[in-house]
Amino acid sequence: MARPDYYAILGVPRDADAAEIKRAYRRVALESHPDRFPDDDDAHERFRLASEAYEVLSDPAKRSRYDSSRIIPDAIDLTRPPSVATARDLFGNLFGDVFGSRRAKRRKGRDIRYTLSVTLADVVLGSTHTISFEGRGACERCEGSGREPGGREPIECPNCGGSGEVKTGGLLSRRSRCGRCDGMGMIQQDPCTACRGRGVRKRQRSFDVRLPPGTEAGSEKILRGEGEPGRFGGEAGNLRVTINVRPHRWLRREGMNLVARIPVPISRAALGGKIPVPTIDGWVDMDLPAGVASGAKLRLRGKGVPDSRGGRGDQLVEIHVETPKLPEGSRSRELLLELDRAMAREGVLPEHAELVAALEAHEAQREGN
Numbered sequence: 403m404a405r406p407d408y409y410a411i412l413g414v415p416r417d418a419d420a421a422e423i424k425r426a427y428r429r430v431a432l433e434s435h436p437d438r439f440p441d442d443d444d445a446h447e448r449f450r451l452a453s454e455a456y457e458v459l460s461d462p463a464k465r466s467r468y469d470s471s472r473i474i475p476d477a478i479d480l481t482r483p484p485s486v487a488t489a490r491d492l493f494g495n496l497f498g499d500v501f502g503s504r505r506a507k508r509r510k511g512r513d514i515r516y517t518l519s520v521t522l523a524d525v526v527l528g529s530t531h532t533i534s535f536e537g538r539g540a541c542e543r544c545e546g547s548g549r550e551p552g553g554r555e556p557i558e559c560p561n562c563g564g565s566g567e568v569k570t571g572g573l574l575s576r577r578s579r580c581g582r583c584d585g586m587g588m589i590q591q592d593p594c595t596a597c598r599g600r601g602v603r604k605r606q607r608s609f610d611v612r613l614p615p616g617t618e619a620g621s622e623k624i625l626r627g628e629g630e631p632g633r634f635g636g637e638a639g640n641l642r643v644t645i646n647v648r649p650h651r652w653l654r655r656e657g658m659n660l661v662a663r664i665p666v667p668i669s670r671a672a673l674g675g676k677i678p679v680p681t682i683d684g685w686v687d688m689d690l691p692a693g694v695a696s697g698a699k700l701r702l703r704g705k706g707v708p709d710s711r712g713g714r715g716d717q718l719v720e721i722h723v724e725t726p727k728l729p730e731g732s733r734s735r736e737l738l739l740e741l742d743r744a745m746a747r748e749g750v751l752p753e754h755a756e757l758v759a760a761l762e763a764h765e766a767q768r769e770g771n
Contacts, residue, residue, distance in 0.1 A: 698720075
C-alpha cells in the first residue's frame, strides 16, 4: 500500500526546513488534538497522520529514505508496457490541471445510515416510528456555516491556491490532497469555536419515519437533506434508514401473501372443526375440513399484504399434523392403541390397509418359494 504524502499532510513544501516542519506540525496538532475534540473521528485521524508525518520528516535519516522511496509516483507502475493510461497518469502528476481550474468550493454533506428494526405488522399494515440517535448535525453556534458568528468569509487556501492539492518535489513528484485545507481549497479565517470550522457537531437527533403499508424488509427510506450538513454552502447529505423486520412467531411473508404454519393434533385433523389461526390483524377461527393431511394449504382471502391499489393478498395456512410422543403406561397411549385396532377393523385407512395387504402378499410369496 502506498505511503501517504507527509508533506501534504503537514501542508509544507518538499524543501521545507526543520523549523517550518515543526511549526506546521504544531498548527495541525492544535487544530485536531483528540483532547480538544474527543468526539470528532476525522480530527483523531488527522492528528494521527500528522504525528506520523512529523516523526518521519523531523528525522533526517528517515526523511531521506522517505524522499528516495517517492521519486516515482506510487500510482504509476513502470514495470508495465507504456500505454495511454500510463502517460495520462504521469502527465497529471507532473502538471496537474493545466487549465488552472479550482476544486469545487462546496462539498455535499455525508449521508447518515440507520437501521430501524420493526415487527412484521409494522411493515404489512403501515406505521410511523420516531428514531433517535447521536449523530453529526449542523453546529448550533454557526448554523452549519463553519464560520464564527460575525466572522470573516472563508478564503482560498494559501497553501494550495484553492486547488485542494499540492505538488511536492521536482520533475517526478506527485500531487496530493492539501493538508492545510483538507482538500477543500478553502479555509475559514474565523472558524467557529464550537465546531472548529467544520460546521458539524455530534448531538442527539430525532426523526419520524413513516412506513407505508406493504413496506418490504431490507428496503431503504431516504430522508433527503437530513444527513450531515455540507461545507462552504454545499447541500446536506441524506438520512438513509434501512428497514429490518424481526421474525414473527407464526407468520412469514411471501410476496403479497402471508403464510402461517399451524400445528394441529391428530384427532382434530381427523375430525375437523374450528381451529384458531393467527393473522396480521388478530386471531380468527378457521374451518378445518375432516381428514386433512399434514402439509395441506388452506387459504384465508384478504388477510395478506396490502397493495398500492387498495387490495390485499391472502394468507396461506399450512397444516402441520403434530404427532404426540407418548410415555409407556400413559392413558393416551392406551387409547391410541385401541384406536389403532378399531380403525383397522373398520377399514377407515384404505391406503394403509392396501400397504399392509401388499406386504402380506410379498411375505406369502417368499414362503412359497
